[in-house]
Every structure is written in C-alpha cells, then in structure tokens.
Amino acid sequence: MTANLLDFDLEGLAAFCAELGEKRFRATQLFRWIHQKGARDFGQMTDLAKSLREKLEGNARIEGLPLISQHESADGTIKWLFDVGDGNAVESVFIPEEDRGTLCISSQAGCAVGCRFCSTGHQGFSRNLATGEITAQLWFAEHFLREHLKTGSDRVISNVVMMGMGEPLQNYAALVPALKTMLDDHGYGLSRRRVTVSTSGVVPMIDRLSEDCPVALAVSLHAPKDELRDKLVPLNRKYPIAELLDACNRYLVHAPRDFITFEYCMLDGVNDLPELARELAHLLQRGVSCKLNLIPFNPFPASGLVRSPQQRVQAFAKILSDAGIVTTVRKTRGDDIDAACGQLAGDVQDRTRVDRRIAQQRTVMLKAVPADSTKEA
Numbered sequence: 075m076t077a078n079l080l081d082f083d084l085e086g087l088a089a090f091c092a093e094l095g096e097k098r099f100r101a102t103q104l105f106r107w108i109h110q111k112g113a114r115d116f117g118q119m120t121d122l123a124k125s126l127r128e129k130l131e132g133n134a135r136i137e138g139l140p141l142i143s144q145h146e147s148a149d150g151t152i153k154w155l156f157d158v159g160d161g162n163a164v165e166s167v168f169i170p171e172e173d174r175g176t177l178c179i180s181s182q183a184g185c186a187v188g189c190r191f192c193s194t195g196h197q198g199f200s201r202n203l204a205t206g207e208i209t210a211q212l213w214f215a216e217h218f219l220r221e222h223l224k225t226g227s228d229r230v231i232s233n234v235v236m237m238g239m240g241e242p243l244q245n246y247a248a249l250v251p252a253l254k255t256m257l258d259d260h261g262y263g264l265s266r267r268r269v270t271v272s273t274s275g276v277v278p279m280i281d282r283l284s285e286d287c288p289v290a291l292a293v294s295l296h297a298p299k300d301e302l303r304d305k306l307v308p309l310n311r312k313y314p315i316a317e318l319l320d321a322c323n324r325y326l327v328h329a330p331r332d333f334i335t336f337e338y339c340m341l342d343g344v345n346d347l348p349e350l351a352r353e354l355a356h357l358l359q360r361g362v363s364c365k366l367n368l369i370p371f372n373p374f375p376a377s378g379l380v381r382s383p384q385q386r387v388q389a390f391a392k393i394l395s396d397a398g399i400v401t402t403v404r405k406t407r408g409d410d411i412d413a414a415c416g417q418l419a420g421d422v423q424d425r426t427r428v429d430r431r432i433a434q435q436r437t438v439m440l441k442a443v444p445a446d447s448t449k450e451a
C-alpha cells in the first residue's frame with residue numbers, strides 16, 4: 075500500500091522522504107507542489123529528478139476525496155459533498171465574502187456528541203476522518219476555486235473553520251497535522267487567527283490544542299446553565315459549563331486572538347428567552363473574554379425544533395450587547411442549497427438518494443468572488 079501524501083504535514087513528509095533516502099529540501103519541494111500548486115501526480119513535478127519521481131510513483135500517491143455533488147447558492151456559497159466510503163459522505167462549504175473566502179471543513183463522518191439540534195448528531199458516529207481526508211477538502215476547494223474563479227489571486231481561501239460535520243477535538247490526532255498544513259508557509263500559509271477550531275467543549279483537548287497548535291477557538295455554548303445545556307449538548311454532563319469556561323481562560327493564554335467565540339444556536343422557546351439572555355450575559359461578564367455569535371437554527375424534520383423568530387433573536391442580542399458583550403447574529407448563507415452543518419449529508423445516509431443527487435447534479439456556473447480575498451480582517 076502506498077502512502078497518501080495528503081496525510082502528512084511538512085514534518086511527516088520530511089520523515090517519509092528520509093525513509094526513501096531523500097533530503098529534507100525535497101520534502102519541502104514536494105509539499106509545495108501538492109499544496110501550493112495543487113499537483114495531483116508526480117509527473118507534473120518537473121523540477122524533481124526523474125529518478126525521484128519514479129521512486130515516488132512506487133511508494134506514494136496524492137489521493138483526494140471522490141466528489142459526489144456540488145451545489146452553488148444564488149449568494150455564491152458553494153457546497154461539496156464527498157464520498158468517504160461505506161455509504162458515508164462529508165461536506166465542505168465555501169462562503170465568499172467581500173474581504174475573505176471562508177471554507178468550512180468536516181472532521182468526522184457523523185458525530186458521537188449527539189446534540190439535539192444538529193443533523194450530524196442525529197446520524198450518529200460513523201468514523202474519524204484521516205488527516206488526508208481533512209486536508210483533501212482544503213486542497214480540493216482551493217485549487218478548484220483558483221481554476222474556476224480566475225481571480226488572478228494566488229489564494230482564494232483566506233479562512234478555514236472546522237465547523238462542518240463532526241467534533242474536531244474528538245479526532246485530535248488526525249486534526250493537528252491537518253491544521254499544521256493549513257498554517258505552514260510552504261502549505262496554505264493561513265494565519266493562526268484565520269483558522270478556527272469549533273468544539274462542543276472537549277475540555278482536555280482544548281488544553282492540548284493550546285500547546286500543540288493554538289489557533290482561533292470557537293465554543294458551542296447554546297445555553298447559560300448546565301440543566302439546559304445537558305439536554306442540548308450531552309457532552310456537558312462530562313464537562314459542565316464552569317469547567318469549560320476555565321478551559322477557555324487557560325486557552326486564551328496561548329491563543330492567537332484575545333477572545334473566544336461562543337456560538338449559540340437560537341431555538342424557538344428552548345434557549346431564546348430574555349431571562350436566559352440575562353443569565354448568559356451574567357455568565358460571560360464574569361467569565362471569559364469573548365464574542366458571542368447567535369446562529370439562526372437550521373431546521374430539519376427529525377429535530378422537532380423550530381428556528382427562533384427574528385424579533386426574539388434581535389431582543390436576545392440586544393440584552394447581551396447592552397451588557398457589554400460583543401454580539402453578532404450570523405447571516406444565513408446558502409439557504410437554498412441547505413448549506414448548514416450536516417444538512418445535505420444528513421440526507422445521503424440513504425444511498426438511493428445519493429444516486430438521485432448524482433443524477434440531478436447540475437452544471438455549476440461559478441460567480442466571481444473579489445480578487446483580494448486574502449486581506450487581514
């Protein structure tokens with residue numbers, strides 16, 4: 075079995091090259107060919123000696139994920155669904171904005187945390203993605219977009235958020251090399267501040283991430299008190315809110331940003347009442363340097379939950395803002411293509427539907443995103 079080179083960060087690739095009797099600078103060249111130029115086969119790597127290319131042919135491969143479907147929203151959001159075998163699929167979403175291009179990436183097929191409002195959670199856990207399967211999402215999207223948008227920019231994706239399917243901190247060993255490839259100057263060269271790991275609150279792994287690869291951290295809070303959070307995010311029974319906030323404060327010592335982003339999915343009549351907004355304000359004022367991101371719930375039938383009315387979201391946001399907490403309400407993007415966490419992949423558990431989707435796949439007419447999407451925010 076040959077090694078998939080997408081599985082390696084630069085250190086890993088250097089070790090692999092050393093096994094083949096090759097010097098480190100060869101690993102750097104190879105890494106740049108793969109990640110900066112999007113090379114798919116060794117024949118393209120014209121500045122590598124023919125003997126080395128032959129050696130690589132025999133021992134290695136560059137293997138992305140098979141694409142099942144691609145959908146583009148009227149607002150420019152693009153969603154890809156990838157086949158990860160055994161009837162499982164994962165998704166990535168590209169969200170173009172004026173000053174940035176954000177890619178949302180998956181870390182697992184399914185998820186074991188089982189949050190009530192999450193369609194990935196409702197599917198249960200299938201398996202962890204390998205590093206190469208996490209990295210392949212960025213590798214594919216970056217080079218696909220460069221080719222199709224023809225922006226003249228040498229980088230389309232400026233931000234990565236680990237907010238697709240799965241709990242990244244429950245797939246820690248595979249996650250860290252993928253993050254390192256994103257940050258590496260010879261890889262995607264993304265700023266630590268522009269790579270965000272989102273977690274439902276795996277406390278020990280928040281501590282490890284702060285040591286191994288501190289990037290921006292988002293924590294999915296969804297409730298100001300344990301009684302309610304226990305029901306929405308079952309992991310809270312293991313790592314309750316007070317422990318989670320302590321971990322956030324420890325993380326901030328190493329973090330590239332001086333705040334944690336808390337995510338709060340707004341569920342009608344469940345966690346969106348004014349008294350809960352006041353409790354949340356109280357908790358966060360005492361607790362952690364943070365920003366709060368209110369997310370309109372993306373409904374799916376099996377959840378039995380409903381999106382909070384806009385007025386209630388605004389009233390909730392006002393209570394928090396008035397209390398001095400920087401609060402934003404997330405814009406819904408790609409609504410017409412179900413581009414929210416786990417929505418499309420939720421559908422494809424049933425393989426007949428996968429086949430139908432492939433049959434329905436339409437030609438995607440890509441719209442241009444601004445050329446300069448790599449500017450610092």
Ligand code: SAH
Nearest residue numbers: 192237240241272273274294337371372415
């Ligand atoms: N497992 C990680 C990252 C993936 S989920 C986590 O939970 O943070 C990414 C974000 O999408 C989380 O904040 C999650 O709460 C949110 N989310 C999940 N299902 C949603 C839905 N149906 N509508 C809106 N947001 C949702």
Ligand code: SF4
Nearest residue numbers: 185187189192195274
């Ligand atoms: Fe898993 Fe995150 Fe969905 Fe919860 S919200 S089930 S942690 S993917």
